[in-house]
Amino acid sequence: MGQALLKGLRDAGVPSARLLVVEANPQARRMARRRFGARPATMAALAARCGVVIVAVKPQDIRPVLDAYRQALSAARRSRTLMISIAAGVTLSALERVLGRIPVVRVMPNLAAKVGAAVSAMAAGRRATASHRVLARGIFECVGTVIELPERHFDAVTAISGSGPAYFFVIFRALRDAGVRQGLPKAAAERLAVQTALGSARLVEGLREDLDRLIAQVASKKGTTEAALKVLARRRLADVLQAGVSAAAQRSKELSWSLSKS
Numbered sequence: 591m592g593q594a595l596l597k598g599l600r601d602a603g604v605p606s607a608r609l610l611v612v613e614a615n616p617q618a619r620r621m622a623r624r625r626f627g628a629r630p631a632t633m634a635a636l637a638a639r640c641g642v643v644i645v646a647v648k649p650q651d652i653r654p655v656l657d658a659y660r661q662a663l664s665a666a667r668r669s670r671t672l673m674i675s676i677a678a679g680v681t682l683s684a685l686e687r688v689l690g691r692i693p694v695v696r697v698m699p700n701l702a703a704k705v706g707a708a709v710s711a712m713a714a715g716r717r718a719t720a721s722h723r724v725l726a727r728g729i730f731e732c733v734g735t736v737i738e739l740p741e742r743h744f745d746a747v748t749a750i751s752g753s754g755p756a757y758f759f760v761i762f763r764a765l766r767d768a769g770v771r772q773g774l775p776k777a778a779a780e781r782l783a784v785q786t787a788l789g790s791a792r793l794v795e796g797l798r799e800d801l802d803r804l805i806a807q808v809a810s811k812k813g814t815t816e817a818a819l820k821v822l823a824r825r826r827l828a829d830v831l832q833a834g835v836s837a838a839a840q841r842s843k844e845l846s847w848s849l850s851k852s
Contacts, residue, residue, distance in 0.1 A: 591676060592646035593618075594703035596626040598732035601706075610636060637662035637671070642725065645675045649845060652677045656688045663692065672722050674729070678748055679845035682715040682741055693718040695726040698747050699733065701755045708734030709751050713741040745846065749838035757834065758787065 596609060606627025613619040613630070622628040636643050637659065647655055652675070663671065674695045675685055685694045694715035702708045710730040714723050727736045739747065762783045769779025793804060809815040822828075 591699060591701075591703060592644070593622065593625070594699075594708075594733055595644060595646065595729070596622060596628055598703065598706060599729065600626050602732040610640060612636060633658045633662040634665065637666040637668060640671060642672045642674065642729070644729070645673065645677060647677060649677045649679050652680055653688070656685070660689050663689075672718070672725060674726050678752060679842055681846055682713060686715055686717070691717060693722050695722060696741065696744070697726065697730055697736075698744055698752050699730060700751050703733035706733055710734060710736045711744060711747040711751065712736055712738050713744065714738075745839045745842040746835075748842040749835045753835075753838045757831070762787065 592611075592613075596611070599609060600606065607629070609626065609628040610631035611619065611622045611628040612633060613622060619630050623630060631639075643659065645652060645655060645659075659673075670692065672693050672695065673685065673689060674697055676697050676699055678698065680696070682694055682696050685696070695712060695718050696715070697710050697712045699708045699710040703710075708730070710733070712723070712726060712730065714726075718726075723738070727738070730736045762780065765783035765786075766776065766780040769782060770776050774782070794801070797804070805819075809819055
């Protein structure tokens with residue numbers, strides 16, 4: 591995700607000289623330099639020079655990163671740097687408790703940031719101003735769409751858009767394999783499934799019609815679509831998907847609790 595953001599910022603015209611990266615992995619550090627022109631830096635350099643710092647680490651790795659950054663900020667005698675966290679499950683209150691009095695924004699992007707088509711949910715902490723929110727929104731609009739929501743909705747966001755790409759990948763795979771069983775070449779079956787999904791998403795976004803009406807436009811009486819939909823209804827596909835989202839949201843709550851208490 592960090593590399594996706596570097597690419598989005600570079601493609602949006604941010605000069606490479608303004609992109610600093612602290613990365614423990616030497617290979618990832620070299621890749622960031624080679625692909626995006628981002629310069630390796632230390633925590634002290636970030637604290638002294640950067641107006642915005644994005645924490646793009648796994649949730650279980652975030653505490654030592656925050657502690658090191660807080661110490662660097664204290665040494666640099668700065669307190670107005672905007673911190674943006676994309677660590678899943680790490681709440682604004684947990685970030686503020688560790689970091690102190692700096693403004694914090696929490697963002698939940700998804701994997702489609704890699705192709706500039708992410709949908710990112712954003713929530714601001716108590717010390718984040720309107721200008722901080724505008725700045726954070728602008729950064730993540732470099733990799734897709736941004737929706738501002740109260741943080742209480744982030745477990746549902748995680749379950750739908752954060753985890754959601756994997757659900758669609760499973761569906762694409764199932765449709766591809768079904769096509770192969772019907773005699774289609776594998777590559778053709780996969781392309782049909784993926785391109786159909788892209789077109790369907792554009793219809794929903796472009797027409798702004800009720801989903802039930804769109805379904806009815808495809809499913810004519812006693813036709814092929816109706817036959818398929820009857821099977822999906824009988825097998826309770828909607829219930830299965832909703833149960834999966836519920837499980838993901840519950841797991842997000844559990845992770846948020848353990849991390850916020852760390």
